[in-house]
Amino acid sequence: MRLEGKIAVVTGAMQGIGAGVSRVLARNGATVILTDVSPRVEETARSIAEEGYAAEHHVMDVTDPEQVSEVFEEITVRHGRVDVLVNNAGIYPRRKLVEMDEEFLHRMFEINLFGMFRCARAVLPGMMERRYGKIVNMSSVTGSMVGAPGGGQTAYGATKAAVIGFTKALALETAQYGINVNTILPGYIHSPSAYGLRGSEEAGDAEEKMREFGYKIPVGRQGSPEDVGNLVLFLASDESSYLTGSEIVIDGGNILQEEYLGPYKPK
Template sequence: MLKNKIVVITGASSGIGLLTARLLSREGAVPILVARSRDKLEEASGSIAGKHEIREMDVTRDDQVKQAMQDILQAHGKIDILLNNAGFGKFQNAVDMPPEEFQRMMDVNYMGTVRCTKAVLPHMLERRSGHIVNVASMAGKIGTAKSTAYTATKHAVLGFSNALRQELRESGIKVSTVNPGPIDTPFFDIADPSGGYVSHVEWLMMKPEHVASKIVQLMKTGREELNLPLKAAAAMRLYQLFPRLSDKLTYRMMNKK
């Protein structure tokens, strides 16, 4: 089902992006790994046995995003799937975090998704085919202390994705979101350098291989939303039904950063 599909993956030099690229390569797809660091991309490339490509690109640069997507389209004639995975987080109280950090996080996590999506959308509309998969987060649905900036970016990604799905409902293009909880990846090297938060959520933390396999499965099925892990997905549904009560009951448990 994924054989010979051209799949562009942002933030693909490590973590979920790289693992997803490996799995896609085994499925016969052609993953195109995109990230800012050429050195990291070349190192990542060495771990993928099947056909693939690497492209250096910064999702915060309009010119680089447009040029990279144009180059891919010229080389392959199509982009079947776009996985918007690039992003980072930093946990800090709102009163202490400089506005520049809010802006930088929004520029990467949200506007990076918007830039990449807009760069491929005209092509997908012309073909009346394509799949846009946006990696959001459980944080986009449940806000917790010290994650005001990160939560806002992922909430924006969810809003963008849900509205875009409605716009494209009759176009032949699918839009999916992936909302994972904590994952054991280098994400926390920046988000939680002290390791304090990680020590409190180890019981909930998922293996990145598991999340990557679920993303590949979603690409096959076209599922509109994937919440991980399942126990967290159930908690999110309860939170959305009773948000204020849930805040009061889970305040101490959820605010461990």
């Protein structure tokens, strides 16, 4: 097993990509600590543990610096260290700039960016001391590009572009300590929040709407949280030791298109 004996912490792990990443890491031998602002993270951790893998949980709001310190302290006392940190927690409500107040703007940056600073700061001293660590930050193709033709992504795009800058600077700062810091830029991934954006409110035809949406993507489908999990697995493994400061797009070929030639139904 590629991650046997490793201790991995995932933020925003109650559902969606964070839950999928946690499942893949646990299935590959890691002890995974799922964290989320929602207490329902307990159910997700339990479902992984019921499959026979090592999964625990902590309620942790990445916007609360004290809670973040306390939770990482508890994890370190219990497990002795953190080998892998997956900074995944993020939100993506759409709001046009002229309709945005300060509170909205600050909340976006607090969760999507500052949360990553806090979690990385909590694990880095130990990783530097042991000369080992893997940090994976969840950015998005939205940041270097714009996803929503209708607008409303200035704040989200700014946070996700900032995640790339954060990753590169931290990678350089920690490379000599044997720490790898990389960022993933997912395209359209099938998660509960994305479902709200791309599915339908009407029960029954939501699945069909999601399938139809997938035909806009060259590989003919939206990605799954486990697709992202498999990439995190590589970045969390020793096989990725020469990779740091990289931004990796996982989007089924979607941003390759200069012109839409779909629908891309499987042939």
